[in-house]
Amino acid sequence: MSHWRGLSRGEEIEVFDNDLVIARGVVDDYTHDRRVLWLHLTYGGGRRMFHHEDGWHVRAVRRNQ
Helix, strand or coil: CHHHCCCCCCCEEEEEECCEEEEEEEEEEECCCCCEEEEEECCCCCEEEEEHHHCCEEEECCCCC
16 A cells, blocks of 8 residues: 555554565554554554555455355
8 A cells, every 4th residue: 555545543454574464453543644554463462553665564354144
């Protein structure tokens, strides 16, 4: 996603690099230009900030129905 424009607060996502998932959680907030986001990590991992310029990629978590 370019500058993560498609993200919404409350959306569950994975953050990955080179096809390796490095974080998973719920989008808490982001800057107005969506270059920085804060993620509430799953399993009590706390809250973490990610910068788009660091090269991270994100994708929505798909739930099995």
